[in-house]
Amino acid sequence: MTKTIGIFVGSLRKDSYNKLVAKKFAELLPEGYEAKFIEIGNLPFYNEDLEVEGKVPEEWTRFREEVKSVDGVYFVSPEYNRSVPAVLKNALDVGSRPMGSSVWGGKPGLVVTVSPGGPGGFGANHHLRQSLVFLDVPTLQQPEAYIGGIMNLVDKDGNIADNTVQFFQMITDKYIQFFEKLTK
Ligand code: FNR
Numbered sequence: 192m193t194k195t196i197g198i199f200v201g202s203l204r205k206d207s208y209n210k211l212v213a214k215k216f217a218e219l220l221p222e223g224y225e226a227k228f229i230e231i232g233n234l235p236f237y238n239e240d241l242e243v244e245g246k247v248p249e250e251w252t253r254f255r256e257e258v259k260s261v262d263g264v265y266f267v268s269p270e271y272n273r274s275v276p277a278v279l280k281n282a283l284d285v286g287s288r289p290m291g292s293s294v295w296g297g298k299p300g301l302v303v304t305v306s307p308g309g310p311g312g313f314g315a316n317h318h319l320r321q322s323l324v325f326l327d328v329p330t331l332q333q334p335e336a337y338i339g340g341i342m343n344l345v346d347k348d349g350n351i352a353d354n355t356v357q358f359f360q361m362i363t364d365k366y367i368q369f370f371e372k373l374t375k
Contacts, residue, residue: 194224194370197261197298201268201279201315203232208341209305212359213267215351216303219363226265229257231282242289251285258286258294263370264328267303270315275322283322296327299370301362303336311337331369336362 198217202209217226235241235248258264268279287293302319304312316337323330338344344355351359 194262194374195227195260196220196224196263196265197227197229197258198265198267199229199231199279199282201231201266201276203278207269208307208345209267209269211345211349211351212303212305212338212341213265215356215359216265216267216301216363219356219360221363221367224367227257227261229254229261231278234278234281234285236281237284237288239288254282254285255294258298261298262374263299263301263366264295265301265303266319266323267305268312268315268319270304270306270308270310270312273314274318275315279319280322283326287326293326295323298328299366299373300328300330301336301366302330303338303362305338305341307340307342309339311339313337329373331362331366334362334365 198213200207200209200213213228220226233250234254235250241247266279269276271277283295286295300323302316302323304316306312316335320330344352
């Protein structure tokens with residue numbers, strides 16, 4: 192049966208480099224796998240009162256169902272002020288509640304950070320991993336994916352340099368091995 196990888200992009204920007212990289216990662220999935228981009232920009236900020244009062248926004252419910260339906264999770268994100276963009280952190284929080292009903296647990300994960308800067312979003316990558324430990328999302332440890340200097344790896348038409356795509360393919364292959372080991 193086809194396995195579905197949910198992809199979460201931490202940038203809402205129309206011309207986002209992270210969206211471009213996420214689309215390439217989606218294309219590189221092997222036969223038997225498909226990508227599902229899951230929208231996070233429409234989620235109201237998490238507020239536990241809404242849960243308690245039975246006023247759960249329909250966007251939260253839809254999002255939780257979508258996450259439940261996927262087998263693995265890719266996070267492709269920029270770094271904002273050395274951490275995870277609020278929109279992505281909010282999505283993690285929405286999926287983690289109500290307490291005891293988190294939709295994240297046990298889904299093999301991949302963390303990719305993309306930045307014009309040299310460190311390649313290292314801070315965001317590790318802050319994200321910190322939350323994923325608590326959410327019980329086992330993440331691929333190696334190779335790490337800090338994609339720095341992204342504007343030098345993409346041409347004006349949005350094509351990604353061949354050696355960068357080869358690096359993405361290598362990460363994908365390792366992720367699939369990791370996924371299959373965890374889910375067999
Ligand atoms: C940034 N940017 C940034 N870059 C970085 O490497 N480390 C950082 O801490 C930050 N901080 C930061 C904060 C905020 C609020 C913004 C808007 C931007 C720059 C960021 O990497 C750059 O805008 C990327 O192009 C964003 O990714 P997308 O939108 O192209 O996918």
